[in-house]
Amino acid sequence: MNCVSSCLLLLRACDEGDYETARGILESG
Incomplete structure (x- = not known):
């Protein structure tokens, strides 16, 4: 997943x- 999305x-x-x-999005990087 790219940064923008x-x-x-x-x-x-x-x-x-x-x-x-x-939090899940942040942790998945």
Whole structure:
């Protein structure tokens, strides 16, 4: 997954309060 798509997913997860998903995205690099 490239940086842009992962950043967008991260923003959306945070916006929805889905910190579990956001953390998973960060940890997967």
